Amino acid sequence: MQALRINAKRLWDSLMETAKFGATSNGGITRLALTEEDQAVRDWFRAAAVDIGCTVTIDQVGNMFARRSNRTTGFSPIAMGSHLDTQPRGGKFDGVLGVLGALEVMRTLQEAAYETNAPVEIINWTNEEGTRFAPAMLASGVFAGVFTTEFAHSRQDHEGKAFGAELQRIGYLGSETAGLHELVAMFELHIEQGPILGAEGRTIGVVTGVQGMRWYEVIVFGQQAHAGATPMNLRKNALVGAARVIDAIDAIARRFAPDAVATVGLIECCPNSRNTIPGEIFFTVDLRHPSDDVLGEMESQMRTVLRAILEPLQLTFQEKCIWSSPTVAFDPKVIQCVTRGAEQAGYRARCIVSGAGHDAAYIARVALTAMIFIPCLNGISHSEAESATFEDCAAGTQVLLNAVLEFDALLGSL
Amino acid sequence: MQALRINAKRLWDSLMETAKFGATSNGGITRLALTEEDQAVRDWFRAAAVDIGCTVTIDQVGNMFARRSNRTTGFSPIAMGSHLDTQPRGGKFDGVLGVLGALEVMRTLQEAAYETNAPVEIINWTNEEGTRFAPAMLASGVFAGVFTTEFAHSRQDHEGKAFGAELQRIGYLGSETAGLHELVAMFELHIEQGPILGAEGRTIGVVTGVQGMRWYEVIVFGQQAHAGATPMNLRKNALVGAARVIDAIDAIARRFAPDAVATVGLIECCPNSRNTIPGEIFFTVDLRHPSDDVLGEMESQMRTVLRAILEPLQLTFQEKCIWSSPTVAFDPKVIQCVTRGAEQAGYRARCIVSGAGHDAAYIARVALTAMIFIPCLNGISHSEAESATFEDCAAGTQVLLNAVLEFDALLGSL
Numbered sequence: 001m002q003a004l005r006i007n008a009k010r011l012w013d014s015l016m017e018t019a020k021f022g023a024t025s026n027g028g029i030t031r032l033a034l035t036e037e038d039q040a041v042r043d044w045f046r047a048a049a050v051d052i053g054c055t056v057t058i059d060q061v062g063n064m065f066a067r068r069s070n071r072t073t074g075f076s077p078i079a080m081g082s083h084l085d086t087q088p089r090g091g092k093f094d095g096v097l098g099v100l101g102a103l104e105v106m107r108t109l110q111e112a113a114y115e116t117n118a119p120v121e122i123i124n125w126t127n128e129e130g131t132r133f134a135p136a137m138l139a140s141g142v143f144a145g146v147f148t149t150e151f152a153h154s155r156q157d158h159e160g161k162a163f164g165a166e167l168q169r170i171g172y173l174g175s176e177t178a179g180l181h182e183l184v185a186m187f188e189l190h191i192e193q194g195p196i197l198g199a200e201g202r203t204i205g206v207v208t209g210v211q212g213m214r215w216y217e218v219i220v221f222g223q224q225a226h227a228g229a230t231p232m233n234l235r236k237n238a239l240v241g242a243a244r245v246i247d248a249i250d251a252i253a254r255r256f257a258p259d260a261v262a263t264v265g266l267i268e269c270c271p272n273s274r275n276t277i278p279g280e281i282f283f284t285v286d287l288r289h290p291s292d293d294v295l296g297e298m299e300s301q302m303r304t305v306l307r308a309i310l311e312p313l314q315l316t317f318q319e320k321c322i323w324s325s326p327t328v329a330f331d332p333k334v335i336q337c338v339t340r341g342a343e344q345a346g347y348r349a350r351c352i353v354s355g356a357g358h359d360a361a362y363i364a365r366v367a368l369t370a371m372i373f374i375p376c377l378n379g380i381s382h383s384e385a386e387s388a389t390f391e392d393c394a395a396g397t398q399v400l401l402n403a404v405l406e407f408d409a410l411l412g413s414l
Numbered sequence: 415m416q417a418l419r420i421n422a423k424r425l426w427d428s429l430m431e432t433a434k435f436g437a438t439s440n441g442g443i444t445r446l447a448l449t450e451e452d453q454a455v456r457d458w459f460r461a462a463a464v465d466i467g468c469t470v471t472i473d474q475v476g477n478m479f480a481r482r483s484n485r486t487t488g489f490s491p492i493a494m495g496s497h498l499d500t501q502p503r504g505g506k507f508d509g510v511l512g513v514l515g516a517l518e519v520m521r522t523l524q525e526a527a528y529e530t531n532a533p534v535e536i537i538n539w540t541n542e543e544g545t546r547f548a549p550a551m552l553a554s555g556v557f558a559g560v561f562t563t564e565f566a567h568s569r570q571d572h573e574g575k576a577f578g579a580e581l582q583r584i585g586y587l588g589s590e591t592a593g594l595h596e597l598v599a600m601f602e603l604h605i606e607q608g609p610i611l612g613a614e615g616r617t618i619g620v621v622t623g624v625q626g627m628r629w630y631e632v633i634v635f636g637q638q639a640h641a642g643a644t645p646m647n648l649r650k651n652a653l654v655g656a657a658r659v660i661d662a663i664d665a666i667a668r669r670f671a672p673d674a675v676a677t678v679g680l681i682e683c684c685p686n687s688r689n690t691i692p693g694e695i696f697f698t699v700d701l702r703h704p705s706d707d708v709l710g711e712m713e714s715q716m717r718t719v720l721r722a723i724l725e726p727l728q729l730t731f732q733e734k735c736i737w738s739s740p741t742v743a744f745d746p747k748v749i750q751c752v753t754r755g756a757e758q759a760g761y762r763a764r765c766i767v768s769g770a771g772h773d774a775a776y777i778a779r780v781a782l783t784a785m786i787f788i789p790c791l792n793g794i795s796h797s798e799a800e801s802a803t804f805e806d807c808a809a810g811t812q813v814l815l816n817a818v819l820e821f822d823a824l825l826g827s828l
Binding site: 192193194195196199211213215223224225226227228229230231232233234237239240242243244246247250253254257258260261262263264265266267268269272273274275276277278284286288354355356357378379380381382383 | 606607608609610613625627629637638639640641642643644645646647648651653654656657658660661664667668671672674675676677678679680681682683686687688689690691692698700702768769770771792793794795796797
């Protein structure tokens with residue numbers, strides 16, 4: 001359809017250049033939201049955007065919008081965005097690729113003096129990771145009306161520093177009211193953070209939505225006692241009960257194969273002593289499925305399993321759902337633009353549901369949204385070992401360009 | 415046989431009076447070895463022993479021997495002893511009862527001007543708990559030739575303070591060479607630290623030995639990955655593997671009922687994050703049985719289970735035995751003295767194997783040894799909630815007196 005090609009080397013150079021802001025000795029990045037490192041990468045990004053003629057505006061939660069102007073046609077912007085903050089000892093690609101890929105698309109459009117029907121924007125969403133200020137996706141959540149600006153400003157890090165004050169300190173407390181910035185569409189390019197594309201030898205994931213997620217906290221109560229002096233038949237071992245539940249929760253997800261996942265990722269044992277029978281076990285449960293109905297059934301089975309396993313062991317428990325995020329279905333028209341963008345570029349693609357949360361999941365509430373995934377090495381992310389290839393980063397960015405132009409052409413045909 | 419009766423109230427008063435040295439607000443004691451609190455209780459104990467005519471000597475690892483002289487008959491002393499140090503936020507009875515019960519026996523003998531055939535001694539063993547200076551039972555271990563005096567002196571607490579220097583600082587670095595102090599027998603009165611006596615409504619446990627104990631450390635290796643984006647069939651979840659092993663280890667002990675116990679008391683998950691599949695699990699295993707052969711079979715089954723469970727899950731593991739303590743059989747003649755002592759006093763008794771380690775387990779290598787258990791509330795120890803009744807403390811002390819006199823009579827009949 002069109003012959004615009006992104007510059008793969010320029011993209012890679014940007015990824016590697018900005019990786020110095022918060023670089024770790026093992027090749028990763030520690031760049032938590034609203035730190036000096038975040039400030040430095042924001043300054044770099046703003047300068048790069050201004051350098052190609054973009055106008056950068058900032059809203060009251062620090063979201064950055066770099067707009068390339070166009071003929072005045074009355075359309076709201078087509079956005080491309082993700083986040084520049086990282087996990088502690090995180091990788092060089094999670095989030096960053098979505099912003100710098102968008103920058104590369106913008107540079108390509110600028111270089112070609114390509115005229116779009118709608119303005120095109122790059123967005124850097126603030127505090128996606130949620131590591132420093134919980135919850136995750138805080139500022140895209142404000143943008144989408146899920147949280148208020150006041151709520152965001154009042155979030156504190158573990159040292160008691162507030163989001164609002166830190167935003168001001170690094171110079172990114174903007175004047176634009178969060179959420180009043182209209183978008184017609186948003187494309188987010190991201191690494192998959194899972195192993196599916198790699199396992200199937202595919203280059204592009206056409207993301208059709210984000211699965212539903214529910215988080216639970218469970219405490220199992222037994223009786224702390226001496227490991228040597230307490231016979232087996234008089235024990236109330238909280239860890240044995242928790243262990244059986246952990247196995248059973250894994251089995252629940254397998255009953256709803258292939259799309260369900262269930263994970264106990266965090267466990268704490270009290271008193272956690274070699275020669276003491278555990279009296280109390282705290283653990284978390286993460287259940288996900290692309291269907292909210294199935295998720296409800298998984299939850300119900302988990303609750304059945306807790307009672308069925310723990311009561312015969314004379315253990316008691318508390319269980320509560322602490323977070324629930326319904327499934328997100330991206331817009332079919334925007335998804336179709338990604339599919340066609342991948343076809344045009346000749347990449348092997350497949351539809352995929354995002355297992356992780358993303359800014360796009362919130363933005364889908366207020367704009368036509370879709371995502372593009374590329375493989376990452378062994379599906380690993382949130383780790384210094386996170387890796388994506390030169391070729392795959394370029395492929396994803398080319399598909400991003402193609403998809404944006406597809407969507408722009410749709411607007412033009414209205 | 416004889417009409418000597420201990421003074422239950424005097425015993426209880428001593429327990430409560432010394433409980434002020436390191437008293438916690440919740441009714442427990444924090445009296446770690448060689449601290450000011452330990453020094454204070456040692457000073458109190460020495461004064462109380464001197465007050466009834468005992469001679470107190472101290473060896474090079476701080477063990478205190480309070481001897482009541484007798485007609486010179488050529489026998490080495492019959493000792494009664496335990497320890498005055500406690501766990502952090504420990505209870506008022508663990509160890510303390512064995513020393514103050516012995517003091518009460520001595521006071522009763524003195525009051526009655528009772529002439530024994532052998533000298534009688536009270537021993538306060540240093541640093542039984544091992545909380546401040548690892549390992550536990552350090553000074554009785556030196557006495558029994560398990561460790562050298564130099565080894566003991568070089569042990570450091572977490573602030574880097576050495577056992578030898580701290581012993582000197584509190585004034586309890588004695589001149590007597592550790593282990594040269596001959597004993598003909600040693601009786602240790604102690605709370606059970608388990609629930610068996612309480613569950614059966616018995617007052618006295620006639621301890622026939624200490625079970626064998628083996629400690630292991632296991633690490634299960636999987637693949638850390640994103641909990642949302644990694645399908646079940648591509649996971650290597652270290653926690654699911656560890657959970658199955660924990661359940662299987664519990665089952666091994668139940669196969670060797672009623673005497674076997676097996677406990678995973680400590681577990682650590684890496685990275686321990688709600689939305690990350692655990693990549694690595696560290697856990698400890700504590701196996702105990704009164705027979706070393708059975709213990710060997712339990713160990714073998716544990717190793718089989720590790721392979722059988724983890725290999726199909728594509729998990730790898732490391733396992734190593736970090737400590738092995740063979741079974742201890744107490745001396746039948748001394749055990750018989752305890753049995754007869756309980757019969758004379760009219761208490762319901764049963765034979766029992768100690769599940770916990772004690773100074774007596776080491777002393778059994780160098781002297782005829784046995785122990786007397788009394789119930790403790792719900793089997794709880796190493797806790798401020800540790801509790802024993804006035805009546806049970808008195809009962810155990812009466813049996814201690816009776817057993818010492820039984821043994822002394824045996825000596826007299828030689």
